[in-house]
Amino acid sequence: MKITAAVSRATTEPPQLEELELGAPRADEVLVRVMAAGVCHTDVRAHAGGGLPVPRPVVLGHEGAGIILQVGSAVQHLQPGDHVVLSGSSCGGCPSCRANLPSYCDEVLPRSFGGQRIDGSSALSAQGERIHGHFFGQSSFATYCLADARGAVRIDKDIPLQVAAPLGCGVITGAGTVLHVFGLRPGASLVVIGAGSVGLSAVMAARLSGASQIITVDPLPQRRALSLELGATATLDAAGDDIVARVRELLPRGADFALNTTAVPAAYETSLQVLGTRGVAGFVTSPAELFTTRLQTLQYGGRSLRGIIGGDAAPQLTIPLLLDHWRQGRFPMDRLITPFHFSDIAQAFAAAKAGQVVKPVLLMEHA
Numbered sequence: 272m273k274i275t276a277a278v279s280r281a282t283t284e285p286p287q288l289e290e291l292e293l294g295a296p297r298a299d300e301v302l303v304r305v306m307a308a309g310v311c312h313t314d315v316r317a318h319a320g321g322g323l324p325v326p327r328p329v330v331l332g333h334e335g336a337g338i339i340l341q342v343g344s345a346v347q348h349l350q351p352g353d354h355v356v357l358s359g360s361s362c363g364g365c366p367s368c369r370a371n372l373p374s375y376c377d378e379v380l381p382r383s384f385g386g387q388r389i390d391g392s393s394a395l396s397a398q399g400e401r402i403h404g405h406f407f408g409q410s411s412f413a414t415y416c417l418a419d420a421r422g423a424v425r426i427d428k429d430i431p432l433q434v435a436a437p438l439g440c441g442v443i444t445g446a447g448t449v450l451h452v453f454g455l456r457p458g459a460s461l462v463v464i465g466a467g468s469v470g471l472s473a474v475m476a477a478r479l480s481g482a483s484q485i486i487t488v489d490p491l492p493q494r495r496a497l498s499l500e501l502g503a504t505a506t507l508d509a510a511g512d513d514i515v516a517r518v519r520e521l522l523p524r525g526a527d528f529a530l531n532t533t534a535v536p537a538a539y540e541t542s543l544q545v546l547g548t549r550g551v552a553g554f555v556t557s558p559a560e561l562f563t564t565r566l567q568t569l570q571y572g573g574r575s576l577r578g579i580i581g582g583d584a585a586p587q588l589t590i591p592l593l594l595d596h597w598r599q600g601r602f603p604m605d606r607l608i609t610p611f612h613f614s615d616i617a618q619a620f621a622a623a624k625a626g627q628v629v630k631p632v633l634l635m636e637h638a
C-alpha cells in the first residue's frame with residue numbers, strides 16, 4: 272500500500288516526508304494506521320548518525336500509537352479496530368523474553384537498530400529503492416506501519432492516542448525504572464538528573480510510590496518548574512548549583528536512588544556522589560566516553576551503578592497500569608506532550624534537541 276513516511280537520508284537535513292510503498296504484514300506483525308508518534312532522543316540521535324549506527328535511508332519513530340487495520344496469521348491478542356501503543360520488538364523465546372523483560376532480549380540491538388526484519392527483509396520501498404524500516408519493530412514516523420505484534424499493547428479506545436504514544440519508550444523508561452528497577456517504597460528518596468520526558472516520568476512514578484523526597488536537576492528553568500508541579504520536592508540548577516553539596520544539605524545521609532537521564536559525562540559521577548549507603552544509581556543512555564570512578568565509592572556503602580533499557584518494564588503489563596493511574600489523575604503524563612503536525616517533523620526535532628518542549632508528539636492526518 273502507499274503510505275507517507277518521514278525518511279532520514281542525509282544526516283544534515285531533517286527527515287523529509289515521502290510517499291513509500293509498504294508491504295503486507297507477516298504472520299507475527301500487525302498493520303497499524305498510525306495516529307500519533309512521540310519523538311524520543313533516540314530518534315534524534317539515530318537521525319544525526321552519532322553513536323547509533325542505523326542503515327540509511329531509514330524511517331525512524333518508536334513511540335507510535337494507532338489503530339490496527341490487519342493482523343498477521345499468528346497474532347492472537349489483537350484484532351482489527353483495536354487501539355494500540357507500540358513498544359519495541361523482541362524474539363519471545365530467549366531467557367529475557369521468557370522472564371517478561373523484552374527490552375533485554377538477546378536480539379534487541381538488531382531488532383531495534385538493524386533497519387530491517389531479523390531475516391534481513393524490509394517492508395518499505397520507494398519506487399523500487401530499498402528503504403530501511405522496522406526501527407524498534409515499528410518505524411512509526413509514517414501514516415501506516417507494520418509493527419511487531421509482541422510489542423503492540425492494546426489500550427482502551429477512550430484514551431487519546433497522542434497522550435498514550437510516549438508510553439512506548441520515554442514514559443515507560445522513566446516510570447519503569449522507579450517501579451521495577453528501584454522498586455521504590457514509601458519514604459524513599461530519589462534524585463533525578465535531567466528533567467525531560469524520562470526524568471519527569473520518574474518523578475511522577477516516585478510521587479505515586481510515596482517517595483518522601485524527590486530532587487530534580489536540570490539547567491532549564493521551565494523544566495525545573497514543571498518538575499515541582501509533577502511531584503518534585505526540590506529542584507536544582509544543573510548549570511549553577513553545586514549539586515552534590517546541595518543534595519547533601521537536603522538529604523544529609525544521601526539519596527536512596529539516583530536516575531541520570533542525560534548523556535553528560537560528569538552526571539554519571541554526580542549520580543554516584545549523591546547516593547547514600549546501599550544506594551542505586553541508574554542510567555538510561557550511554558555516551559561514547561569511557562567512565563572512570565573511584566571504586567571505593569561503590570564498594571564502601573554497597574552502592575551500585577545500573578544500566579537500564581526500557582525501565583525493566585513488561586510493556587503489556589506496565590502500559591495498562593500507567594494508563595489506569597493517568598485516568599485516575601495520579602500520573603498526569605499528558606502534561607509532558609506538545610503536539611506537532613506530522614509535516615512539521617523538522618520543527619519537532621529541533622524543539623526536542625533544544626529542550627524547548629519535553630515530549631513532541633507528531634499527529635498524523637488521515638483523509
Ligand SMILES: [Zn+2]
Pocket residue numbers: 361362363364365366367368375376377378
Ligand atoms: Zn528475546
Ligand SMILES: [Zn+2]
Pocket residue numbers: 311312313314333440441
Ligand atoms: Zn526512545
